[in-house]
């Protein structure tokens with residue numbers, strides 16, 4: 872039974888490695904999720920620049936609120952252009968939280 876044991880351990884290790892790598896690179900997660908099609912670090916595109924988002928919410932506890940906004944999409948915070956909804960199929964909760972923490976530090 873030694874053989875089947877090591878076979879089950881392998882994918883688990885790979886999963887842990889992949890998860891660790893993702894959590895360390897929110898930029899990569901945002902690239903994959905398509906955020907960068909509408910956002911850039913320091914210039915306005917379809918969506919506001921990350922540095923403008925950081926400036927708007929400076930000193931506020933907004934991570935949960937912004938996570939919900941990115942999930943559901945919507946307009947009104949920066950103008951009439953809405954953000955499209957971004958589901959968990961595009962970016963998981965851990966990566967989304969890391970992404971928003973990064974945006975707020977921009």
Ligand code: HEC
Nearest residue numbers: 904906909917918945946947948949950952953954955957
């Ligand atoms: C289709 C274009 C588009 C995509 C894709 C997109 N955004 Fe946005 N985003 C916008 C627009 C437009 C706004 C401004 C919405 C507003 O004025 O309320 C915005 C606003 C935001 C805000 C500020 C929200 C607020 O209420 O102040 C955050 C944070 C954000 N986006 C993060 C993300 C992240 C993270 C992703 C990827 C998972 C993403 N966006 C993908 C267009 C986009």
